[in-house]
Amino acid sequence: MSATTTAPKSGSTALPAFRPSMKVPLSLGILALIALVFFGFLGPDQTAEMKISDAGDAVAVPALMIPGQVGGVVFGILLLAMAAYSIYLWTQGERSPKWLPIAFAVVFVFALLVWIVAGARQPSISLAGLVAGSVTLAVPLVFGSLSGVLCERVGVVNIAIEGQLLGGAFTAALVATMTGSPYIGLIAAAAAGAAVSMVLAVFSIKYLVNQIIVGVVLNVLVSGLTGFLYGTLMVPNKEQFNTPGRLDILPIPLLSDIPIIGPILFEQSIAGYLMYIAVAVVWFGLFKTRWGLRVRAVGEHPQAADTLGINVNATRFWNVTLGGAIAGIGGAVFTLVTIDSFTKDISGGRGFIALAALIFGRWNPIGAFLASLLFGFAYNLQSILGIIGTPVPSQFMAMLPYVVTIFAVAGLVGKSRPPAASGIPYVKG
Incomplete structure (x- = not known):
């Protein structure tokens, strides 16, 4: 019996074998080597004390004592092992799992x-203080990134997050001072953010003006308007218009004394608790409800959504307005939680950082929340560096989140694909 072979049919072409991108394994390998060399072999000889619990906590946990050089070598080897596993999966034609x-x-x-x-x-x-402070600084970023999620999931690019945060911060300070209630100021901040978003919605959805241009113009407009009112109204009349007070911290008994977790989850102002609720509600609404299905359909394929009877432009309008209200609450955190007054351009460009967190989080509420925490961690660590007297320049730490974001946007930690119709106006017909 002669051996037979099966020849390819005439005209057919062989498909190339699938091979995932080398970006992730290569990036992990380079970073692991950097960690092993600089954190380990060239690391400091002192022992780092990591305090897990603070004085007064219900549960006292011993501090972690980690030798600088030895610990760096151990961490470097662990990172190399994870990078090697990623490279092994690549050689087998498999992608690295998301958890890696x-x-x-x-x-x-x-x-x-x-x-x-x-x-x-x-x-x-103190790890507890570091993490708790990072969460506090991340609260405006989380609200801003959630605003971006709601807008871009429905097909509108929200460059105006900075203006929404700034408008919310100014309005919160003004209204809280005039009414004597920070809580009324918080509600007014949501209304101010919604008003800024409605301008974005009207011009970009109804009049089809380029969404990015409208967003940039709104940022400049709100910055100029609040700066003018601050200089002419608040500076000469601080007691009347710029003493809003602070939102009370509302610790939950016993739970707030849990090391690390307690101050993060159970010792927040009303704005901090609203942040956790907003992340959960937006995620559940987008991915577990009929409303979320309609929103995602409008953002991915508005023509198909229109065919199914969904009012595309109305859905976009109300989603953008809701996003602005959420961003306005984030702006109120600057004047009602972080400090107790408004200053010119108090948001300091954090609206653009929230936009970066949105992209880093892949247009997912939970991903945007985690990315915002990374930025908040860098901000808080930057201030702590000066206290403990580290030789590392604080500017180096401040730029780390932006470097990570560049890696993310470049696809080195996985591709980030926005909604298909994001930034594209819809004209029925």
Whole structure:
């Protein structure tokens, strides 16, 4: 019996074998080597003290004592192992699982933190204070990124997050001062953010003006308007118009004393609790309800959504307005939580950082929340560096989130694809 072979049919072409991108394994490998060399072999000799619980906590947890150089070597080897696993999966034609870059990032950041603290004049840091402060600084970013999620999921690019935050901050300070109630100021901030968004919606949806141009113009307009009113109204009459007070911190008994978790989840102002509720509600609404299905359909394929009877432009209009209200609440955090007054351009460009967090989080409420926490962590760590006396320049730490965002947008931690119809106006007919 002769051996037979099956020849390809005439005219057919062989499909090339699938091979995933090398970006993720290569990036993890480079970062792992950097960690091993700089955090380990060239790391400081001092021991870093990581305090888990603070004085007064119901549960006292011993501090972590991690030798700088030895700990750096251990973390570097662990990172190399994860990078090697990613490379192995690539050789087998498989993508790295989603959890792998996340776990790698957590270990890398902790190794970086140990390296910084061990090289400081006072090699001690409170993890509870660091994390709790990071969450507080991330609250406006979370609200801003959620605004971007609601807008872009429905097909409208929201460049005006900065203006919505700034408008909310100014209105909150003004109304809270005049009424004597920070809570009324919080509601007024939501209305101000919604008003800014309605302008964006009218011009970009009804009159088909380029969404990015409208957003940029709104940012400049709100910045100029609030700056003018601050200089002419608030500066000469501070007691009448710019003493809003603060939102009370509302700790939950017993739960707020849990190390690390307690101050984060159970010792917040009403704005902090609203942040967690907003993330959960927006995620559930987008992915578990009929409303969310309609929203995502409008953002992905408005023509098909229109065919099914969905009013595309009305859906976009109300989603953009809702997003603005959420961003306005985030702006109120600047004047009612972080400090108790308004200053010119108090948002400091955080609306654009929220936009970056939105992209980093892949247009997902939970992803945007986690990305915002990363930015808040960098902001808080930057201030703590000066206290403990580290030789690492604070500007270096301040730029880390932006570097991470560039990696994310470049696709090195996975491709980020916006909704298909994002930024594209819809004309029925």
